[in-house]
Amino acid sequence: xxxxxxxxxxxxxxxxxxxxxxxxxxxxxxxxxxxxxxxxxxxxxxxxxxxxxxxxxxxxxxxxxxxxxxxxxxxxxxxxxxxxxxxxxxxxxxxxxxxxxxxxxxxxxxxxxxxxxxxxxxxxxxxxxxxxxxxxxxxxxxxxxxxxxxxxxxxxxxxxxxxxxxxxxxxxxxxxxxxxxxxxxxxxxxxxxxxxxxxxxxxxxxxxxxxxxxxxxxxxxxxxxxxxxxxxxxxxxxxxxxxxxxxxxxxxxxxxxxxxxxxxxxxxxxxxxxxxxxxxxxxxxxxxxxxxxxxxxxxxxxxxxxxxxxxxxxxxxxxxxxxxxxxxxxxxxxxxxxxxxxxxxxxxxxxxxxxxxxxxxxxxxxxxxxxxxxxxxxxxxxxxxxxxxxxxxxxxxxxxxxxxxxxxxxxxxxxxxxxxxxxxxxxxxxxxxxxxxxxxxxxxxxxxxxxxxxxxxxxxxxxxxxxxxxxxxxxxxx
Amino acid sequence: xxxxxxxxxxxxxxxxxxxxxxxxxxxxxxxxxxxxxxxxxxxxxxxxxxxxxxxxxxxxxxxxxxxxxxxxxxxxxxxxxxxxxxxxxxxxxxxxxxxxxxxxxxxxxxxxxxxxxxxxxxxxxxxxxxxxxxxxxxxxxxxxxxxxxxxxxxxxxxxxxxxxxxxxxxxxxxxxxxxxxxxxxxxxxxxxxxxxxxxxxxxxxxxxxxxxxxxxxxxxxxxxxxxxxxxxxxxxxxxxxxxxxxxxxxxxxxxxxxxxxxxxxxxxxxxxxxxxxxxxxxxxxxxxxxxxxxxxxxxxxxxxxxxxxxxxxxxxxxxxxxxxxxxxxxxxxxxxxxxxxxxxxxxxxxxxxxxxxxxxxxxxxxxxxxxxxxxxxxxxxxxxxxxxxxxxxxxxxxxxxxxxxxxxxxxxxxxxxxxxxxxxxxxxxxxxxxxxxxxxxxxxxxxxxxxxxxxxxxxxxxxxxxxxxxxx
Numbered sequence: 037x038x039x040x041x042x043x044x045x046x047x048x049x050x051x052x053x054x055x056x057x058x059x060x061x062x063x064x065x066x067x068x069x070x071x072x073x074x075x076x077x078x079x080x081x082x083x084x085x086x087x088x089x090x091x092x093x094x095x096x097x098x099x100x101x102x103x104x105x106x107x108x109x110x111x112x113x114x115x116x117x118x119x120x121x122x123x124x125x126x127x128x129x130x131x132x133x134x135x136x137x138x139x140x141x142x143x144x145x146x147x148x149x150x151x152x153x154x155x156x157x158x159x160x161x162x163x164x165x166x167x168x169x170x171x172x173x174x175x176x177x178x179x180x181x182x183x184x185x186x187x188x189x190x191x192x193x194x195x196x197x198x199x200x201x202x203x204x205x206x207x208x209x210x211x212x213x214x215x216x217x218x219x220x221x222x223x224x225x226x227x228x229x230x231x232x233x234x235x236x237x238x239x240x241x242x243x244x245x246x247x248x249x250x251x252x253x254x255x256x257x258x259x260x261x262x263x264x265x266x267x268x269x270x271x272x273x274x275x276x277x278x279x280x281x282x283x284x285x286x287x288x289x290x291x292x293x294x295x296x297x298x299x300x301x302x303x304x305x306x307x308x309x310x311x312x313x314x315x316x317x318x319x320x321x322x323x324x325x326x327x328x329x330x331x332x333x334x335x336x337x338x339x340x341x342x343x344x345x346x347x348x349x350x351x352x353x354x355x356x357x358x359x360x361x362x363x364x365x366x367x368x369x370x371x372x373x374x375x376x377x378x379x380x381x382x383x384x385x386x387x388x389x390x391x392x393x394x395x396x397x398x399x400x401x402x403x404x405x406x407x408x409x410x411x412x413x414x415x416x417x418x419x420x421x422x423x424x425x426x427x428x429x430x431x432x433x434x435x436x437x438x439x440x441x442x443x444x445x446x447x448x449x450x451x452x453x454x455x456x457x458x459x460x461x462x463x464x465x466x467x468x469x470x471x472x473x474x475x476x477x478x479x480x481x482x483x484x485x486x487x488x489x490x491x492x493x494x495x496x497x498x499x500x501x502x503x504x505x506x507x508x509x510x511x512x513x514x
Numbered sequence: 515x516x517x518x519x520x521x522x523x524x525x526x527x528x529x530x531x532x533x534x535x536x537x538x539x540x541x542x543x544x545x546x547x548x549x550x551x552x553x554x555x556x557x558x559x560x561x562x563x564x565x566x567x568x569x570x571x572x573x574x575x576x577x578x579x580x581x582x583x584x585x586x587x588x589x590x591x592x593x594x595x596x597x598x599x600x601x602x603x604x605x606x607x608x609x610x611x612x613x614x615x616x617x618x619x620x621x622x623x624x625x626x627x628x629x630x631x632x633x634x635x636x637x638x639x640x641x642x643x644x645x646x647x648x649x650x651x652x653x654x655x656x657x658x659x660x661x662x663x664x665x666x667x668x669x670x671x672x673x674x675x676x677x678x679x680x681x682x683x684x685x686x687x688x689x690x691x692x693x694x695x696x697x698x699x700x701x702x703x704x705x706x707x708x709x710x711x712x713x714x715x716x717x718x719x720x721x722x723x724x725x726x727x728x729x730x731x732x733x734x735x736x737x738x739x740x741x742x743x744x745x746x747x748x749x750x751x752x753x754x755x756x757x758x759x760x761x762x763x764x765x766x767x768x769x770x771x772x773x774x775x776x777x778x779x780x781x782x783x784x785x786x787x788x789x790x791x792x793x794x795x796x797x798x799x800x801x802x803x804x805x806x807x808x809x810x811x812x813x814x815x816x817x818x819x820x821x822x823x824x825x826x827x828x829x830x831x832x833x834x835x836x837x838x839x840x841x842x843x844x845x846x847x848x849x850x851x852x853x854x855x856x857x858x859x860x861x862x863x864x865x866x867x868x869x870x871x872x873x874x875x876x877x878x879x880x881x882x883x884x885x886x887x888x889x890x891x892x893x894x895x896x897x898x899x900x901x902x903x904x905x906x907x908x909x910x911x912x913x914x915x916x917x918x919x920x921x922x923x924x925x926x927x928x929x930x931x932x933x934x935x936x937x938x939x940x941x942x943x944x945x946x947x948x949x950x951x952x953x954x955x956x957x958x959x960x961x962x963x964x965x966x967x968x969x970x971x972x973x974x975x976x977x978x979x980x981x982x983x984x985x986x
Contacts (some may be wrong), residue, residue: 085752098782121851309878313720313828
C-alpha cells in the first residue's frame with residue numbers, strides 16, 4: 037500500500053499595528069462603527085494619491101531581519117486589479133515584482149521537542165481590502181471601508197510543512213515573533229493574522245508534488261490544523277480510488293470540519309499587475325537596515341535560550357516565561373533587582389500569571405519593590421514558601437501597597453528563628469511535658485514528634501521548624 | 515474698462531485706484547457672458563467671486579501688508595482639478611453632480627495667496643482628447659475661428675484666457691493638453707517638469723505623465739503663478755524634493771545654444787504654414803545671436819505609439835474607481851454587482867474614454883504585457899536618454915507645438931488615429947518629464963494662430979521662462 041506525505045505551504049497575512057493606514061493618514065480601527073475610519077484617500081475619491089507609510093516599511097524590515105530574510109534594497113509597489121465593492125480603487129497596492137525581502141527561515145519546535153526549519157519564500161507589503169457584509173440586509177450587500185488600506189505584510193513559506201501540528205506550531209511561533217517585535221497583535225480572531233493554507237499530498241519518496249488545493253482565510257490555529265488533516269485525507273482518499281482532482285480554492289467550515297470549493301470568481305482572473313506610477317521605488321540603505329537591526333529586541337528563541345542557559349531555569353519555566361515579551365521583560369527586570377531566579381519564576385508562573393488571567397503584565401497592581409520584598413521574605417526564611425503562597429499572597433492582592441513584612445507580621449506568620457525565643461519555648465515545653473521528655477531520653481524516639489508539635493503550637497506556628505527541631509534535640513540530649 | 519493682461523499691470527492699477535478687485539471680477543463676469551457661446555465654462559462661480567472680491571478689496575484697504583502675493587489674479591480651473599465644496603466632473607457624465615471634499619494642493623496654494631477662482635472650465639472627458647470635442651457637456655469652440663476647435667484637452671481653459679474672461683488658467687497636461695490649445699488659441703501655455711507641481715487633487719489620467727500647468731497672455735504672469743504652485747508636496751510621493759526656487763527674471767543671459775530636430779521639419783505631418791513659421795522662428799532666434807543647430811532624434815516615429823500604450827495602460831487602472839458604488843453615476847438598471855459595474859460605466863463614460871480603457875486593459879493583460887507595456891517603457895527610457903543627451907550640449911530644444919493649426923469641428927473626431935498623431939510634437943516632453951512652454955509666433959494664411967515650443971532640462975523652468983520672456 038502506498039504511503040502518502042502531506043505537503044503544506046502557507047501564505048500568512050499579517051496586519052501591521054501602525055498608527056495610520058498604509059497609504060493615508062486614517063487611524064487604524066478594530067470594531068469601530070462602519071465607515072468611520074475613512075478619508076478621501078481610502079475612499080478613492082477623484083484626484084487622491086497614496087503616500088507611503090515609513091512605519092509600514094520599518095515594521096516589515098523588522099520581521100524580515102528577524103527571519104534572516106534578504107532585504108531588497110530597491111523594492112517597489114505594483115497595482116493588482118480586480119473589481120469588488122470593498123476595493124475602492126479597483127486595484128490593490130501590493131508588491132509583485134520586487135517584494136521587501138526574499139528568503140529566510142523560521143525554526144519551529146514540535147510537541148516532542150524536535151525542531152524544524154521552515155524556509156520563507158518571500159514577504160511583501162500590501163494594503164488590506166474593506167469588508168463586504170451580506171447578512172445585514174436582505175436586498176443589499178453592505179460595505180465597510182474602515183479596514184480598506186490597513187497595512188499588511190504577506191509572508192509566503194516554501195512547502196516545508198508536513199502536518200497539521202507543524203502548521204499549528206509555525207503559526208504559533210510566527211504569532212509570538214510578531215508580538216515580540218511589536219509589529220502586530222497577531223490575533224487571529226480579530227483577523228490580524230490570516231492564513232491561506234496550500235495543501236497537497238504525494239507518495240512518500242516521490243519528488244513530484246501533487247496537485248495542490250488552497251484553503252482560503254483560515255482564522256485560527258486550530259482550524260488550520262483541522263483543515264490540513266481533513267484536506268489531506270480527502271485528497272489521499274481520492275488518489276487511492278484512482279481519481280484525480282484539479283487545483284482548487286477551498287473554504288474551511290469549522291462547524292463541520294470540512295472543506296468545500298469556493299465560488300471560483302477569482303481563478304481565471306488576470307490581475308493586470310503593473311508598477312504603481314504614484315509610488316516611486318522604495319530605496320533602503322544599508323545604514324537604515326543596520327539601524328533597524330540595532331533596534332531589534334531579543335527574539336523569543338533567544339530569550340528562552342538565555343533563561344535556560346544563563347538563568348538555569350528548566351524547559352517548562354523558560355517556555356512559559358519567554359512566551360510573551362512583556363512577561364520576559366518583567367522577569368529579567370526583577371532579576372536585575374536581585375530577585376532569586378527560581379523563586380521569582382515560581383511566583384510568576386504559580387501566582388502572578390494566574391492572577392493576571394491573560395491581562396497585560398503591566399496591569400499588575402503590585403509594585404516591583406513589593407514583589408522583591410515578598411520574595412526576600414521567602415528567601416530569608418522569614419515566611420515559609422507554603423505559607424507565603426497560601427496566606428501572604430492573597431493578603432498582598434487585597435493590600436497591594438502594604439509592605440509584605442508588615443502583612444506577615446499582622447497575619448502572625450513571620451517565622452521565628454531567634455535562638456533565644458525558641459530555647460525559651462523549648463524549655464517551657466520540656467518542663468510542661470517532663471514525662472514525655474523523660475520517655476524520649478529513655479529511647480522512646482517517637483515522642484519527639486509530639487514535643488515538636490507542642491513547641492510549634494506554642495509559637496502559634498511561626499517558629500522555623502528546622503530551628504525548633506535542632507533546639508529540641510539539643511535540649512533533650514543535654 | 516480694460517484691466518490689461520498681466521498680473522503686474524493689474525496689481526499696479528488696483529493699487530493706484532484705477533479699479534477695484536470687485537470691478538475686475540465684474541468685468542470678467544461680463545466677458546464670460548459675452549463668450550458664453552464658446553462653451554468654455556462648465557460652471558461660473560459668480561456669486562462667490564463677487565463676495566471674495568469684496569473681502570479682498572477690504573483687506574487691501576485695511577491690511578495691505580496681509581495681502582497674498584497674487585492678489586488681483588482671477589483665474590479659471592480646468593474641470594479635472596479639485597476645489598473643496600465645488601463640483602468637479604472631468605467633463606464626464608460619470609461624475610455628474612460630484613462635489614469635491616478637498617482642494618488640490620495647487621488650488622490651495624493659490625487661494626492662500628488671495629487668488630479668485632471664477633469658474634471651472636470645460637475639457638475633453640478625463641482629459642482625453644486633442645480637440646475638446648470629447649466633453650459630455652459639448653465641445654468648446656475656438657474664439658479665433660468660430661468653426662474651429664480650441665485644441666484639447668484643456669480647450670476651455672485656453673479659451674477662458676484667450677477671451678479675457680480671466681487673467682490666467684490652470685490646465686493639465688498628459689501629452690500636450692496645455693501647449694496644444696495654447697498654440698491653437700494664440701496664448702502662452704506651460705507644462706512644468708514632471709514632479710514640479712503636486713498632482714494631489716488632479717484627477718488622474720496617466721499618472722506618470724500628468725502635470726498641472728498654466729495658461730496666460732504673458733510669461734511673467736505665468737511665472738508668478740508657477741512659483742506659488744511649484745514645490746514638494748507630502749501628499750504626492752512623485753512630487754520632487756528639488757527646491758523650486760524663485761521664478762524671477764533677474765538674469766540676463768547671452769546667446770544660447772538651441773537644438774531643433776531636423777526630422778520634424780521634414781516630417782510628413784507638418785503643414786506648410788507651420789513649417790515656414792518654424793523656419794522663421796529659427797531665423798529670428800539666429801538674428802538675436804543665438805546658435806540654432808539641427809540635431810537627430812531617432813524616435814520621432816515611435817513617440818505617439820509609446821505615449822498611447824503607456825497612458826492608456828495607466829488610464830485603464832486610474833479610471834477603475836469610477837464604479838458607481840461610493841460616488842458618481844450609478845445605473846438604476848443593475849440587478850447585481852457585476853451588472854452595476856457594467857451598466858454604470860457603460861452609461862457614464864464616453865466613447866473615447868471607453869476606447870482608451872479597453873486599449874489600456876489590453877496592453878496590460880497576460881500575454882501582451884511584455885510586447886506592449888514593457889517594450890513601451892523601454893522606448894520611453896531611450897527617448898529620455900536621447901533628450902538628455904541633446905541637453906548635454908544644448909540649453910533648449912525648439913519645435914513647433916503642433917504639426918498644423920486648429921482643425922474644424924468634427925474634422926478629426928471620426929478618426930481617433932488622426933487625432934492621436936496630432937500629438938506628435940507635444941508628447942515628447944511628457945515622455946521625457948521635461949518642462950515645455952508654447953508661445954504664439956504668427957498666424958497661418960487663414961488667420962489661425964501658430965505656436966512654437968521650447969523645452970528645457972528637467973526642473974529648468976526658470977531658464978525656460980527667462981528665455982521666452984526675452985522674445986517678445
